[in-house]
Amino acid sequence: MARLTKAHLRYLEHHGIDVDETFDASGLKRAEYRPRMKAEGKFVAYGVTKCHNGHSLRNRYGTCIECFPASIAFARRSEMSGYLYLAKSADLGLIKVGFSGDDPDNRIYIANLEGYGGAWDWQICLTVWADHAGAKEIAVHQSLADFRAERAWIRNGAGIVSREMFDCELAAGIDALMSQLTAREVQLIEYR
Ligand SMILES: [Zn+2]
Structure with a gap:
């Protein structure tokens, strides 16, 4: 012991x-x-x-x-279990695939306060509660790697590079996400 x-x-x-x-x-x-x-x-x-x-x-x-x-x-x-979400910025023409333990709306609220990736118009398109959501988020990012759109932006005065944004159709993001979900989780998807 x-x-x-x-x-x-x-x-x-x-x-x-x-x-x-x-x-x-x-x-x-x-x-x-x-x-x-x-x-x-x-x-x-x-x-x-x-x-x-x-x-x-x-x-x-x-x-x-x-x-x-x-x-x-x-x-x-x-x-961690949590919410995976897909959001889009019409200004940038990009989508964002992310993970939030408890509150994707708050995550997007903050993204729009900070000007995440250089945009202030992020809108959630879908959310889904999933097991091992962090691992699934990484898998979705990897499957969309060809579309990754790195953008330098300023958070709290410091320059950072976003790696969660992708230059692809929303449908391609949804397909990539769904391919990581269980059949039961697919039933739980909430579209907006
Ligand atoms: Zn050590």
């Missing part, structure tokens, strides 16, 4: 990881803790061997989450 240290708890809290999402991997090899963590929905292993920087929190693939904090956010996000 291993225990989480106070420093671990501070780190987890800072990154929004609940103690319920951690897994005591003492005595287990990576090939052993990975499937168990996946089955139990755990994201962070402790009681693991230290990384070369002396940390002992790893994701289920064995990557040190203190050296590579992005790895944990990525893993959690891809497994």
Whole structure:
């Protein structure tokens, strides 16, 4: 048995990881803790061997989450259920495929406040609740990769490049999205 240290708890809290999402991997090899963590929905292993920087929190693939904090956010996000949405900007002539854990309308509201991608007229065309929505969002982005429209824009005074916009017909976006959904999820699509 291993225990989480106070420093671990501070780190987890800072990154929004609940103690319920951690897994005591003492005595287990990576090939052993990975499937168990996946089955139990755990994201962070402790009681693991230290990384070369002396940390002992790893994701289920064995990557040190203190050296590579992005790895944990990525893993959690891809497994979250949530809303996938398709939005379009008539001004840009582009569509946007995105994921929101709880409120796609709020996401688009903020996109229009910020001028996401250089547009202030984003409108949601459809939403659907899906399991593993983060992973499905990534799969849709990959299947639309030929249409990816990168646009530099300014958020809060800082230049960023959007990678969620695509220069294709709405119907092509819908097809790409539907091909990632289960039959039950397809029934849940809400068109606007
Ligand atoms: Zn480390």
